[in-house]
Amino acid sequence: MSDPTLLVLASLSEGDKHGYAMMEDIERFTGLRLGPGTLYGAITRLEERGWIKPVKADDRRRPYTLTATGREYLKTQLGVLERVLKTAGRRLKHA
Amino acid sequence: MKPLTRFAAKLYPRSWRERYGAEFEALLDGTGADPRIALNVFREAIGMQVQSWKAIGSAGLLGAAALCLTSWSVGQNPYSTPGTQLVFRQDSNLGAMVGFLVFLVSIVGGLVSSILRQDGRSPAAKRVRWASAGTIIVYLASVLLVSLLTPRTIVSIGDSYCYDIWCIGVRSLNATPQGKNILYTARVRIFSDANRVSTSRAMDFLYARDDQGRRFPLIQDSSVIPADVTISPGESVETSMMFIAPANVRKLYLTGDYGAMPWVSLFFGSDMSPLHRRTLLGLR
Numbered sequence A: 001m002s003d004p005t006l007l008v009l010a011s012l013s014e015g016d017k018h019g020y021a022m023m024e025d026i027e028r029f030t031g032l033r034l035g036p037g038t039l040y041g042a043i044t045r046l047e048e049r050g051w052i053k054p055v056k057a058d059d060r061r062r063p064y065t066l067t068a069t070g071r072e073y074l075k076t077q078l079g080v081l082e083r084v085l086k087t088a089g090r091r092l093k094h095a
Numbered sequence B: 001m002k003p004l005t006r007f008a009a010k011l012y013p014r015s016w017r018e019r020y021g022a023e024f025e026a027l028l029d030g031t032g033a034d035p036r037i038a039l040n041v042f043r044e045a046i047g048m049q050v051q052s053w054k055a056i057g058s059a060g061l062l063g064a065a066a067l068c069l070t071s072w073s074v075g076q077n078p079y080s081t082p083g084t085q086l087v088f089r090q091d092s093n094l095g096a097m098v099g100f101l102v103f104l105v106s107i108v109g110g111l112v113s114s115i116l117r118q119d120g121r122s123p124a125a126k127r128v129r130w131a132s133a134g135t136i137i138v139y140l141a142s143v144l145l146v147s148l149l150t151p152r153t154i155v156s157i158g159d160s161y162c163y164d165i166w167c168i169g170v171r172s173l174n175a176t177p178q179g180k181n182i183l184y185t186a187r188v189r190i191f192s193d194a195n196r197v198s199t200s201r202a203m204d205f206l207y208a209r210d211d212q213g214r215r216f217p218l219i220q221d222s223s224v225i226p227a228d229v230t231i232s233p234g235e236s237v238e239t240s241m242m243f244i245a246p247a248n249v250r251k252l253y254l255t256g257d258y259g260a261m262p263w264v265s266l267f268f269g270s271d272m273s274p275l276h277r278r279t280l281l282g283l284r
Helices: A004-012 A019-030 A036-048 A069-093 B002-009 B014-030 B035-075 B094-116 B122-148 B264-266
Strands: A051-052 A064-067 B087-089 B152-153 B161-164 B165-178 B182-193 B206-210 B215-216 B234-247 B253-257 B278-283
Touching: A004 A036, A004 A051, A004 A064, A019 B014, A036 B014, A051 B002, A051 B152, A064 A069, A064 B278, B002 B014, B002 B035, B014 B035, B035 B122, B087 B253, B094 B122, B122 B253, B152 B165, B182 B253, B206 B234, B215 B234
Parallel strands: B087 B161, B152 B278
Antiparallel strands: A051 A064, B161 B165, B165 B182, B182 B234, B206 B215, B206 B253, B253 B278
16 A cells, blocks of 8 residues: 555545645554655645645645545545455465 | 755746645755655656646647648638639738737837836836737737638639739630640730739749649740730730640649738738638639
8 A cells, every 4th residue: 555645645534734744644654754756746636636625724834634525535445455455365364 | 955855846847836836845844855855856846747748748739630630621622702703812901900010019019128128127028028929929820820721712714813913813714625735725804903003923923733733834925915014003904825734634723923022921811821722713
């Protein structure tokens, strides 16, 4: 699960965050540190698709929030991942 | 390494920088001076640039293809005049007026820009300069577009065509077989569209051509009024023009190397505009 867009969605599912907070959070739960370019590439794509949106900021650091369609998309992707993990686990047991 | 990262951040497309630039800078402020960060930002910036070029390139290619297709389709259906003694002109007064207006705007724009620059108002001077250049570019592009999308006019026998103030119309055409060739004799009327000045054309500027672009020069005949006759205002002369063409020629036209003044080709609707399908006098 190293798709940066999915990692950003997973990070925002906990609550609104700005770029740096997302980087820290993602590193905490995956051990991966996204580069700033990679992170903002993912943010750009997610905002274009309407899965996240910016919220008002008091300074230059702009937080983002998950939209309803973004949340639905994340749920669908997690469902797929869960099935993949269950199938792979089951198959590894029998191997 | 931070300066390198900041330089890489400047490589993002302008629209992206306008939207995300400030917050991205804020994020970079919080990151370390690792060369891998600079590399990461550089790679993403180039990726975004390629994406935006792809979009612009695809749209441009699609537009050009649609334009070529439409232009080709328009070229398949020339407009034939009704042959009811109408007069068609190589240029239009309106086209010349619009062209003159654009010329005037660019001159005034240049002057205003120079004055503003001398006054130390460089940003305003730059804006005026860009506006003038933009007007000229849009005008020239429109002239080319109109030329591309205008079908060729075939002036039928009975109608006339004016190049500037010099006009010619074919009245009738006789064909006399001569072996594998045909001797054509066209009865033509040459007249002036001027109010004050006399006009004439060079003897050899007219020629016949077929639909495949083959040229057939006119035969000089000293017994008829020559094509380079000088015409006074309001005057009209009847004469004939002869040429020989193969019998298998399907379509024949009379046309000429008019040699227009350069600025005439920049007018809307001018027969001399680049990419314009030149008007032909239909013979058969």
